[in-house]
Amino acid sequence: MTNELRNQAIALLRLALDDPTAKFRGGQWEAIASLLEQRDRLLVVQRTGWGKSIVYFLATRLLRDRGAGFTLLISPLLALMRNQIAAATRLNLQAATINSSNKDDWEQVKTQLLTGQIDLLLISPERLANDEFRDTILSRISAQIGLFVVDEAHCISDWGHDFRPDYRRITRILQALPPNLPAIATTATANNRVVNDITAQLGANLRIFRGNLTRQSLQLQNIYLPSPAARMAWLAEQLPSLPGSGIIYTLTVRDSERVAAWLQTQEIDAKPYHSQLQTEERETLENQLIDNQIKALVATTALGMGFDKPDLGFVIHYQRPGSVVHYYQQVGRAGRAVEQAYGILLSGDEDDEITNYFIETAFPPQAHTEEVLNALNKASDGFSVAQLEENLNLSRGQIDKVLKLLSLESPAPVTKQGTKWYTTPIKYQQDLEKIAKLTRIRQQEQAQMQVYMESQECLMKFLAQALDDSNPTSCGKCAVCLGENLLPTNYSLAKVNQAIQFLRRSDQIIEPRKIWIKNALPTYGFLGRIKDNLKAEIGRALCLWGDAGWGELVKQGKYQDNYFDDALIQGIIEMIQRWQPEPMPTWITCVPSLNRSQLVPNFSQRLANQLNLPFISVVQKVRQNSPQKTMSNSYHQARNLDGIFALDCSKIKPGAVFLIDDFVDSRWTFTVIAALLRQAGSGQVFPLALAINSLS
Known part of the structure; x- marks a missing residue:
C-alpha cells in the first residue's frame, strides 16, 4: 500500500507543480506518510521555500480520496490565505476561508462543509476568539475535521518573536479533537527554545521533522x-x-x-x-x-x-x-x-x-492590567470597551491588549458576554518574571x-x-x-539632496474629526455628529514629528531654542502654495499655551507677516489642564479640553482662517477650537501644524 500511496503522491506533486519530472525533497514524503499511515502529530521545521505547504496539500488530497473529512488550516495572514487557496486549486481542492471580510458567506461555507463540498477551510487564529464563529460554526463542523494544520507554528510559542496570543487557543482546540486525528504544524523559523515550547504546548508525542535551513539561491x-x-x-x-x-x-x-x-x-x-x-x-x-x-x-x-x-x-x-x-x-x-x-x-x-518601541509595548504593563481589572470589579453590570475608555486613561489598543491576554488565561479572570466584559472569581497574578525573561x-x-x-x-x-x-x-x-x-x-550626493527635498515636501494630511465623544464636552454642549458648519476643514502638517526633513528642526525649536527657525516659515509657505486651500484664508490665529506662551504666537506672527495676512490672537486658555500627550484615548483627550478655551469674539473676522499649532496628535484641540471659532462667526477653519504625530 505504501508504494501505491507514494506513486499517487508523486503524481499529485507533479500536477501541483506542473512539472512532469518533479520529485519529493528530502523529508516531504516521509511527513506525508506519517500523517496518512501513522496518523501522527508532526512539527515540520524546514527552510523557506522547501515546500511545507505541499505536504499538507497533498495529505489533504490523499485523505479526502480515502473518505476523510476536510482539513482545517490555521493561517496567520489574509495574504497567505489567498496564496494558499490559489495553490490548493491546482490539486482540485475546494478551498474556502472564513474571515472578517466575508461574514456574509459564513452560513454558506458552513453548509458546504457539513455536506462535504469543501476540502480545505482556512481561518486565522484570531477567528478562534470570535464567539459567533466558535458557537455557530466551529462547534458544528469539528466532527468533520480530517486533518488539522497550523501554519507558521512559531507563532504558538511564547518564546517566538512572532508570538500571537490567539495561537494559544489552537492548543485547546487540538486537545478537544480525537487523539488519533492527524495534525501538522509547520515553520521555517523555530530555534531550539521555540521548538521545545511548541512541543510542550502541542503534546510530548509530537514528531519533529527538521531540515537544513541554508538557502542556496x-x-x-x-x-x-x-x-x-x-x-x-x-x-x-x-x-x-x-x-x-x-x-x-x-x-x-x-x-x-x-x-x-x-x-x-x-x-x-x-x-x-x-x-x-x-x-x-x-x-x-x-x-x-x-x-x-x-x-x-x-x-x-x-x-x-x-x-x-x-x-x-x-x-x-x-x-x-x-x-x-x-x-x-x-x-x-x-x-x-x-x-x-x-x-x-x-x-x-x-x-x-x-x-x-516594539519590545517595550509587547506586553501590557502590570499597572494597565490592574486598572482594567479594578474597573471591571467596580462595574455593577460589566463594561464595554467604550465604557472602559471613559473610566480609564488608557488607549483602546492598550485596553484591547489587556483584555485579550486576560481572556487567554486558563482559567480566565475575565469573560465577555455580548459587548460587555466581566470579571470572574479567578484571582489573577501577572507573571512578571516571565514577561521580564521574554523582554x-x-x-x-x-x-x-x-x-x-x-x-x-x-x-x-x-x-x-x-x-x-x-x-x-x-x-x-x-x-x-x-x-x-x-x-x-x-x-x-545629488540623489541624496533630491531625497532630502522630497522629505521636506512630504506634507501630512490632518483629517477632520466627524463625531463628538459622548459625555466628553458637557461645558460646550457638543454632542453627536459634528455639523458641517462647526467642522474643521482638512488641514496640513509640515512633517512627521522628529522625522528626517523638517522634523528634527521642529523638535529643536520646541525643546531647545524655544523659537522656530525662519526656514520652517519658508517651508510652511511652500506647503501652502502646494496645498492651495479653498477658500484661501484671509487671517491667522493660533492655539494658545500657558507653558510656552510666546512660541506659537511668535511663529504665527512671523508667518502672517510673510503671507501679508493679519495675525489675530482670539483664542484664550482660561485655565491650565494636563498636557494632551498624557491623555491616552479619545474620551480623555476630548474631556481634557472641556471648558479650557474662550474666545474674544469682538476680534473674530468672518473670512476663512488658518488655525496654527506646533504639534498635532489627537486632533481634538483643532476640533474644539474650530467649532468655537465657527460658532463665533468665523469662516472655514484650516488647521495648520508644524508636525504631526505619526500615530494620530
Whole structure:
C-alpha cells in the first residue's frame, strides 16, 4: 500500500507543480506518510521555500480520496490565505476561508462543509476568539475535521518573536479533537527554545521533522546607511538594475508609504503594502507583484509569512528587523525558483529606536492590567470597551491588549458576554518574571541582529546557526564569502539632496474629526455628529514629528531654542502654495499655551507677516489642564479640553482662517477650537501644524 500511496503522491506533486519530472525533497514524503499511515502529530521545521505547504496539500488530497473529512488550516495572514487557496486549486481542492471580510458567506461555507463540498477551510487564529464563529460554526463542523494544520507554528510559542496570543487557543482546540486525528504544524523559523515550547504546548508525542535551513539561491549583503535620505538615494539608484521584481521591507506603515512615494518620483513602479489597506487593495497589489506588473512592493510584515512568488528577484530591508527570526522569514521570500536572488539588509540610525518601541509595548504593563481589572470589579453590570475608555486613561489598543491576554488565561479572570466584559472569581497574578525573561530574549535577539549586521563570517551560515540548524554550512555566495560587494554601497550626493527635498515636501494630511465623544464636552454642549458648519476643514502638517526633513528642526525649536527657525516659515509657505486651500484664508490665529506662551504666537506672527495676512490672537486658555500627550484615548483627550478655551469674539473676522499649532496628535484641540471659532462667526477653519504625530 505504501508504494501505491507514494506513486499517487508523486503524481499529485507533479500536477501541483506542473512539472512532469518533479520529485519529493528530502523529508516531504516521509511527513506525508506519517500523517496518512501513522496518523501522527508532526512539527515540520524546514527552510523557506522547501515546500511545507505541499505536504499538507497533498495529505489533504490523499485523505479526502480515502473518505476523510476536510482539513482545517490555521493561517496567520489574509495574504497567505489567498496564496494558499490559489495553490490548493491546482490539486482540485475546494478551498474556502472564513474571515472578517466575508461574514456574509459564513452560513454558506458552513453548509458546504457539513455536506462535504469543501476540502480545505482556512481561518486565522484570531477567528478562534470570535464567539459567533466558535458557537455557530466551529462547534458544528469539528466532527468533520480530517486533518488539522497550523501554519507558521512559531507563532504558538511564547518564546517566538512572532508570538500571537490567539495561537494559544489552537492548543485547546487540538486537545478537544480525537487523539488519533492527524495534525501538522509547520515553520521555517523555530530555534531550539521555540521548538521545545511548541512541543510542550502541542503534546510530548509530537514528531519533529527538521531540515537544513541554508538557502542556496540567496545572495546576502549588509549595508549601513545611517540617514533615511541616504537609503532612499541608494534604492533609487540600485533598484532599476536588480533582476525581476521584489519586496522592500520597512518597520513602519509610514515608511512603507513614504519610500513608495519617493520611488514613484524616481519613475520606479513601487507601491506601499501594509495592514491599513483594504483587503481588495492588498489582493490587487499581491497579484501585481506576482505577475511582475510592478518593480516592488514597499511592505511591512503584513506581507511576510508564507507569501509565495517563486521568481521573486530580491528582498531589501530599508531598516534592520528586530530578530534573526524576522529577517530569515522575510528575506526567504526571494529566490525560491530562480538560481540567484538578492537579500540586501540596509540599516539606519533609527532602527534601534523603532525596535525598542516594539519590545517595550509587547506586553501590557502590570499597572494597565490592574486598572482594567479594578474597573471591571467596580462595574455593577460589566463594561464595554467604550465604557472602559471613559473610566480609564488608557488607549483602546492598550485596553484591547489587556483584555485579550486576560481572556487567554486558563482559567480566565475575565469573560465577555455580548459587548460587555466581566470579571470572574479567578484571582489573577501577572507573571512578571516571565514577561521580564521574554523582554530579555527580545533584547538579545536585537543584539544578535546588530552582530549580524557587522558579521565577517558567512551571512547565511550566521542565520542558520542563530536558528539552531544542526548542520550550518557556508554558502559561498554572500558578500562575506566572496570578499566583495554584490551591489555598490555608495550613492550620489545629488540623489541624496533630491531625497532630502522630497522629505521636506512630504506634507501630512490632518483629517477632520466627524463625531463628538459622548459625555466628553458637557461645558460646550457638543454632542453627536459634528455639523458641517462647526467642522474643521482638512488641514496640513509640515512633517512627521522628529522625522528626517523638517522634523528634527521642529523638535529643536520646541525643546531647545524655544523659537522656530525662519526656514520652517519658508517651508510652511511652500506647503501652502502646494496645498492651495479653498477658500484661501484671509487671517491667522493660533492655539494658545500657558507653558510656552510666546512660541506659537511668535511663529504665527512671523508667518502672517510673510503671507501679508493679519495675525489675530482670539483664542484664550482660561485655565491650565494636563498636557494632551498624557491623555491616552479619545474620551480623555476630548474631556481634557472641556471648558479650557474662550474666545474674544469682538476680534473674530468672518473670512476663512488658518488655525496654527506646533504639534498635532489627537486632533481634538483643532476640533474644539474650530467649532468655537465657527460658532463665533468665523469662516472655514484650516488647521495648520508644524508636525504631526505619526500615530494620530
